[in-house]
Amino acid sequence: MSALEIRNIQKRYGDVETLKGINIALESGEFLVLLGSSGCGKSTLLNIIAGLAEPSGGDILIGERSILGAHPKDRDIAMVFQSYALYPNMSVARNIGFGLEMRKVPTAEREKAVRDTAMLLQIENLLDRKPGQLSGGQRQRVAIGRALVRNPRVFLFDEPLSNLDAKLRMEMRTELKRLHQLLGTTVVYVTHDQIEAMTLATRIAVMRDGRIEQLGTPEEIYDRPATLYVAGFVGSPQMNILDAELTGSGLRIAGEEAFPLPETFRSAVTAGRRVKVGVRPEALRLASADVTGIRLPASIEVMELTGPELVTTARIGEQRITACLPPRTSLMPGSAQVFCFDEAALHLFDAENGRSLLAR
Amino acid sequence: MERQGPLFTAFVYASALLLTAVVLAPVIWLFVMSISPAADLSAKPLNWWPSEIDLSRYRTLLSAVENSAGAAFIASLMNSLQVAGMATLAAIAVAVPAAWAVSRTPAVSWSLYAVIATYMLPPVALAVPLYMGLAYFGLLNSVFGLALVYLTILAPFTTWLLKSGFDAIPREIESAAMIDGARLDQILRLLTLPLAAPVMATSALFAFLLAWDEFFYALLFTSDLRAKTLTVAIADLAGGRVSDYGLIATAGVLAALPPVLIGLIMQRALISGLTSGGVKG
Incomplete structure (x- = not known):
């Protein structure tokens, strides 16, 4: 009742x-x-x-x-x-x-x-x-x-x-x-x-x-x-929202190299369709050589140590991205780094109506 | 301020003293006049300080011998108390529900502005209609009639003051009481009115003063001891062939006493009402 x-x-x-x-x-x-x-x-x-x-x-x-x-x-x-x-x-x-x-x-x-x-x-x-x-x-x-x-x-x-x-x-x-x-x-x-x-x-x-x-x-x-x-x-710092474009079976974020689209989003694929990519700051890591997942090359701008984490702001092309990294990560402002995240942490939204493209 | 130069301190004191002097000078002169012998007041040049203290006029005005000036004065004092008292009580009684309604229903606040607009009319404009109305109801030369006229002056004013007082009481308090199960009368009696008490006291005092000091309508609508108020009685003292300025001054001092006493008694409520800081959520 x-x-x-x-x-x-x-x-x-x-x-x-x-x-x-x-x-x-x-x-x-x-x-x-x-x-x-x-x-x-x-x-x-x-x-x-x-x-x-x-x-x-x-x-x-x-x-x-x-x-x-x-x-x-x-x-x-x-x-x-x-x-x-x-x-x-x-x-x-x-x-x-x-x-x-x-x-x-x-x-x-x-x-x-x-x-x-x-x-x-x-x-x-x-x-x-x-x-x-x-x-x-x-x-x-x-x-x-x-x-x-x-x-x-x-x-x-x-x-x-x-x-x-x-x-x-x-x-x-x-x-x-x-x-x-x-x-x-x-x-x-x-x-x-x-x-x-x-x-x-x-x-x-x-x-x-x-x-x-x-x-x-x-x-x-x-x-x-x-x-x-x-x-x-919901979430603090806010989820990163990046402009992106669907290309055949891949996804290109603002002119960077495309990466293959995870299975769950395949149904949404129409080549050339404009989408928004969402990824939470806490899902981002610094990529090491052997790591799997989606890679995002970026240039570091600002690091803010809050205590439990290092809130890092970086640039991908013209767009900004925030990552919550472990506090003892050593980084230099201006240096080029590669962030990566798991496929499961990827969110896709329609660029026009803002709805999630995740098959439900 | 923590640091101030001696010059600044002197300036502050000088300003305060100047203000005190300006405010108190007429009152002190009134009192000095009331205890000066008649000769001092008609001397040329004027004697600002009495040669001897003469309290005879206080005896004259406060004597209860029949048909004396004292009896007339005391009768007018009583009339003033009755008229101002009744008008004030009635004004508060009318204003509390009206002010509360307007405060809680902003959509009808235009009505209050409309009432306030009647304030813009000069009393002269209303004198004749009011006179005819009072005559029709047989209320000329009656304390009730005069109180009724004063009510029309006091009610808009007290409503206005009380409305701002009610505005300062958060509506959420009443909403909470409503959810708690209080009826409207309980909300008003247990919460709103006690919280508005300082503002009500302020309104009542100002209303009383307004009625106490009123002269124009009192002069028009009263004619003898049954209804004449103090202001008219004092004017009568000056109206004869020989004016005893000392007597007028004495009447003035005595007339000022009741409001001053009420003001002193209600001082605390008055101050918190004036600053409206008495209500905290």
Whole structure:
């Protein structure tokens, strides 16, 4: 039984179509991340699920029951906002217990629930404070506690970590993952941060211009991006995208020598067709004499040591390529090198519509 | 700034002193006048400092003997308190829902601009229609009638102030409360209004001052002790054949006291309301 089903949801503001038919079905216990840059409609979709906005068309079901038209409080959801939206005039304990208070849960039961939740989030010592006296991370925990305490069927998160500094964000990310594993709740999580999406999600929906560009597990999104947009959005540093041309049974990248096309792409071959080649920086290695795979001669431009890896920028003809090499690689700027990568790491996209040419 | 020269420090102090002097000079002169003997005030050249302290006028104005100047003054003081108080309470009562509605529904904010536009009309333009209206309802020379007129002045103003106060409260807080299951009245009572309290206090104080100081409508729509307000009573003191400038000054000092007291009591709320920094997400 699906915990949450989004059926052909559309949203129009006047002539502007923000959502153009979204379909997602979510099993109970899934962690769905809506990933996209700002303005792609992901927050609108979340607000529609929460009942803070009404869709122009389509339907939403929670536990097989349509919730369109239902008041947010009757949807069996809880939401964590980007700004936390804590009640500044109430203590942390009352903030967490507010939902139960409004639902007329007896005081003793409520206090126990608040204490248990606070224990789970390690904020028992903060219960008497006001939100204004808390740090960003503590406020975040209170906001999560407020959602947890009600034990709803679906949790909604609207960019909950984007107001935290980098270190705290990593901690809270781990914390969220821990909570999800512990409680097995169903979550819809909106973010523009691909690392958050990759680490937290059981499934990612990459959104763009009101459509779902690709819906899949983090591995699928990373290993088999369906479009150029997804390929460029997920992964850091970004996937290298190079202009190339199909020649009979081979592939020529910007005037360099052609190499034979791997089996998997043979069906896509039309000589002279223009394509985009994608290869992740972490798939590239420096070629030694005996190595197999696809070879790319390049001239080194810049090396940046990040610690765990040496991020190297090089030039292939007129195009730039980035490679993540082992940190102790010795290279000279300006020197000519040959990169190579496995056939399995090759991605091909249609140059016009950006769709992947990988036979599926 | 960490480093400042002595000249700069002197300049800062001089500026502050100048401002203080400019602001306080009229008030101090008002007070000095109120305790100067009549002879000092009519002397030529003027005696800026009283030869002796004369508190008789305070006794005159605060005496409760019937039909005395004091009784009239105290009656007008009471009228002013009633009119300004009622108008302020009514204005806040009207403004809170209106301001909240406009703040949360930007699509109808034009209506607030339309109301503010009526502010551009000079009071003279409205005097005759208002007079006829009040006469029809038998509300001339009545504190209720005057309070009603003041309400029309105060409501747009307080709505405007409160709207900016509500704007500063994140809507997400209300959304969160909605998801938490709070009804609209609970959201307003438990969250929005407590968070807007500083702004409400500021609006109320300014509204009260506006009503307290109003002269034109009060002069037109009141005629005797039943409804005359302080501003009109003070003008009456100057209207006779012999004007006791000291008495006018004394009335002025006494008239200034209630707003000053309210201001002092609400000082903290007022300051946080004026800076709007009181609301944090």
